[in-house]
Amino acid sequence: MLLCGPDTPELPGVDLRVERVGSRPGKADVDPLLPEADHLVVVGTDADLAAVVLRLLRKERLTGTTVGYVTTDPDSAVAELWRLPVDPVRALALAVRGDVDPVPLIRDDAGGVLVGSGRIGPVRGVGYCDDDVALRGAARTVEVTPDPDGGAGLVVRVTRGLVFRRPVTFSGRAFQLGCIPAVPEYDGVRHPRPMKRWTWYRHTEDLRLVRGLA
Known part of the structure; x- marks a missing residue:
């Protein structure tokens, strides 16, 4: 589980490896974790999630990695779009135990x-x-x-x-x-x-x- 940003609180009752990384984590934060991870739980903002997904794209790990998301923003567009809970306890339970439902990934011509x-x-x-x-x-x-x-x-x-x-x-x-x-x-x-x-x-x-x- 990736806790993105210094102010992101730890969640209780988590039986997962927890790594605290920076906001919008980059190559140095994410890439060393990918060889051992086939399931990531990202705790942070939509921008944090996008940064992690970008590393999966760059390392060609999209097809082999499942991503759960626990938003720290009650106005998260990702949570609204895909009907994810914004309550952290419910969101974590879903992110850990829910089913994968592939969704479109959008790219831009600036590399994001x-x-x-x-x-x-x-x-x-x-x-x-x-x-x-x-x-x-x-x-x-x-x-x-x-x-x-x-x-x-x-x-x-x-x-x-x-x-x-x-x-x-x-x-x-x-x-x-x-x-x-x-x-x-x-x-x-x-x-x-x-x-x-x-x-x-x-x-x-x-x-x-x-x-x-x-």
């Missing part, structure tokens, strides 16, 4: 992954979800998530107006955007610089997430 919610906005440009024009002009926000309904891979929600405008929804395998420079946000982390082009797309392998009842 998206496990919960990505946002860009306000933004002006042209965006495509597969072959469909999802945006032409200005939008207040563009939000991308993995598809919770087992579709092609991801869901795009484009909100154009400032008030009382319902988002227009698209689904597909990829979303590509060309725009006046804007800063993408993924799993609560802002990209370090504005981007003129951005792509989110479904990876060829799914994330083996524990989310079903055993």
Whole structure:
């Protein structure tokens, strides 16, 4: 079990090897643990989970590793998306004893992954979800998530107006955007610089997430 960040509390009654790592743990934190781990429980934020999943991707361990998630954020997009408990005791019980239910893993063309919610906005440009024009002009926000309904891979929600405008929804395998420079946000982390082009797309392998009842 990975406790991510110095303020993440230890959970009682855990019969697991526990490792405390930094927030958004990187190569030095995660990689030494992977050869002995076929089941990881990540305790932290969506950004922490994404950082661990990125190491699994880089080390080609996605197909051989099961991931349970105990969020420390009651507003976790991952927990809402995949209907995971936010209560730590219930979340831990599920993460340890639940069934694997593979879910789409979303990548971006800057070398990162998206496990919960990505946002860009306000933004002006042209965006495509597969072959469909999802945006032409200005939008207040563009939000991308993995598809919770087992579709092609991801869901795009484009909100154009400032008030009382319902988002227009698209689904597909990829979303590509060309725009006046804007800063993408993924799993609560802002990209370090504005981007003129951005792509989110479904990876060829799914994330083996524990989310079903055993």
